[in-house]
Every structure is written in structure tokens, then in C-alpha cells.
Amino acid sequence: MAEFKKSTIVAREFFIQGITSDGRQFRPSDWAERLCGVMSCFRPEGSGGPNAHLSYSPYVRPTVLAGVKSVVVNEQLRELEPLAYHFVVNFAKDNDLQIVDACLLPDAKTR
Template sequence: MPPPAQPREVFILGITLDGRTFRPSDWAERLAGAMSSFRPGGAQQGRSAYIGYSPYCVPNVIGDVKCVVVNEALKDVEPMAWDFVMNFARDNRLQIAEACLVPDAPPPKP
């Protein structure tokens, strides 16, 4: 039996379909912040609550381009949240790429 497929990641790039840089400059942090409550186990409350991004929707910079990395698992957690981020990209004519984020290489041993 083959291993289950890993959820894909969708990169919403801060570049419009006509090649312009998307503004405002903090759009990625705002979008990821709006999705911060969608996390494994649901939103935390009380003393265990903290401010942070959801692992399903994380701002990032690749090269010189701001982006938001959206994990397809968000569809299962909250389909309306998935639709929200995809509609945000479509409505703002942002480029989308399907890929996976490769972890940074460990530092060389001394």
C-alpha cells in the first residue's frame, strides 16, 4: 500500500498576473494573521492562547517576493478559510504556484 499523499502547498505570490508588486507591503502578514485561528486542534483560549500564525497559512519571502504559503490541509480544517485565501488571490489577480517548501539545509559541521 503506498504511503498517503502529503498535502500540497500553494504559494500565493505578491506579484500580480501583469507582473506588478502587490501592495500594501504587509499584505502577506495581514492575510496570514486573518487565518491565524485555523490550526490543528482549533483556536486556543485562555492562558494557552498566544499570537502566532497558523501552520496552514504562513507568510514568507522567496527571493525578493513576499508570499503566503497555504497548506492544502486547510481545506479539511475549514473549507471556507481555504476559499477565502484562494478568492483573495483571485480577486487581487495574484500569481499562484503549487510547490513544497524545502527546509533550509543544516549548517555545516565545524
């Protein structure tokens, strides 16, 4: 019988949605890609590689949720680089963007 080990690491994520608290769409339209581009250098040790600058960080990545541009932020960023984590959170607060605690699940095709 196979033995399964329960992971002690819990993937905690939150979404920054491109909608202000009063329901308006945030501009510019490429805000999520810009924010994630700035954060692309923050990644797990050893995962850089020669073309790392061409991809988003696994801790801060753009997505679209229910037709709304969003950014998925993994809270492990806080441990890796607290200032970067606070930069992302303060970006959302300063621009009055909605923050939702959640966890992004993989598509059925990739499971």
C-alpha cells in the same frame, strides 16, 4: 534492519505570490502578514495553547521567495475549514495574484 513506513499523507502546498499577473508588486507591503494574521485561528485540533493568537497558522504562513513576499497555503486547510480555504484562494484571485503549486522545503540548517 529498520523498517520504514511510507506516509500516505502528501504535503500539498501552494504559494500566493505578491506579484500580479502583469508583474506589478502587490500593495500594501504587509499584505502577507495581514492575510496570515486573519487566518491564524485555523490550526490542528489541540495545538492552540494559551498564546496561539500570537503565532501564524501552520496552514497559512508568510514567507519571502526569491525576494517576493508570499504566502504558503497548505491544502489541509480545505479539509479543516473549506470556507477559510476558499477565502484565501479568492483573495488571490480577486487581487490578481500569482498562484504557484509547490512545496516549501525546510532550510538545510533545520534538517
